Amino acid sequence: MLVYISSDSFVSLVSSSAESYRKEVGGLLFGDIFQTKNKKLIVHQAIPLLSAEQTKTSVTYHQIRTPRVTKMWDDLSTYWPIGEFHxxxxxxxxxxxxxxSDDDIKCIKDDNIELIVSIRKSNRRKKLGYKRREKRIAGSVRIYDIEMACWQLDDAGTPRELELWCPFIDVINWGYRIGxxxxxxxxxxxxxxxxxxxxxxxRKQIQSYENYVITNETTSGSGKIKTRIKAILKTIKSDNEDD
Ligand SMILES: [Zn+2]
Structure with a gap:
């Protein structure tokens, strides 16, 4: 199964992990499910849970307050609940x-995915990319080193790692490449x-790029959208040089 991270959810995931840095943050994932050649999940929204008890090595959801969030989303959201993150x-x-961790594994429910963002401060800025046979997203986000992996339990209850894709990291890298x-x-x-x-x-072009990659399960053939995004980024660059 492929799991896609939208630009909006990527920003939520890394910013909430950075906000509670040194303590774990946790929350809910909402998105879309496609059953095509490969089953695909798209994470559209990552909602950190404000009432969770956070420590350096755990995050525990509030038993009374968390259902208020899930019920609200059930009643209002056009996205599907697809799992959790921490x-x-x-x-x-x-x-x-x-x-x-062993405790994490015990908490993963049924078909849910569990996205884990590891985060640490780092002086060395690295480009974002994929590692572990293309399964993980890793690299720098501002002053933080992040590594993101996605898990699901198989029938025997053993966690298996799912392939993560985030077309938005390409856009971040193009901006850096053009200066x-x-x-x-x-x-x-x-x-x-x-x-x-x-x-x-x-934003419109990033959405087109995300849709292209998700639909075609590849970045090849997306040259026209890539050119349009780079042109916008170049415009922003030259606007800033004129000042
Ligand atoms: Zn954990």
Whole structure:
């Protein structure tokens, strides 16, 4: 099964992991399910749970408050509940690793996926990419080193790692490659000036790119969209050079 991370959910996952850095954050995933040649899941929304009890090595959902969230989403959301996520922040004696602990495995329900974001601060900025035979997303997001892995239990209750895709990380890397930012791991620098209309165009093209990759299960053939996105990024770069 393939699991796609939308640009919006990618930003939620990494920002909530960074917000509660040194403590684990956890939350719910909502998205879409496609049963084509390969079963595909798309994570559209990642909602951190505010009432969860967070420690350096665990996150426990509130038994009374969490159902308020799930019920609200059941009643309002056009997305499907597809699983949960939590972070593994770096701590003493703890490896920087997005593999599930024994307790994590006990908490994964039925067909749900469990996304784990391991996060640590790092001075070395690395480009985002895929590792572990294309299953994990790894690299820098701002000042953090992240590694994201997705798990599901097989019939015997053993966790198996699912292939993760995030077309948005290509866009982040293109921006870096054309010199929009000086370091990898950010789409914009703090001082980057962007018009709202330009952002709207960029967002539309990113959505087209995501849809293309999800539908075709490949990035090849997406050249036209890639060219359009790069052109917008180049416009943003030249707008900032004129100042
Ligand atoms: Zn865990």
């Amino acid at each position: 972070s593994h922040p770096e701590s003493k004696g703890n490896r920087h690793n997005p593999s599930p 929009l930012v000086g370091k990898p791991g950010s789409l914009f620098a703090k001082e980057t000036f962007v018009l709202a209309t330009t952002l709207r165009k960029l």
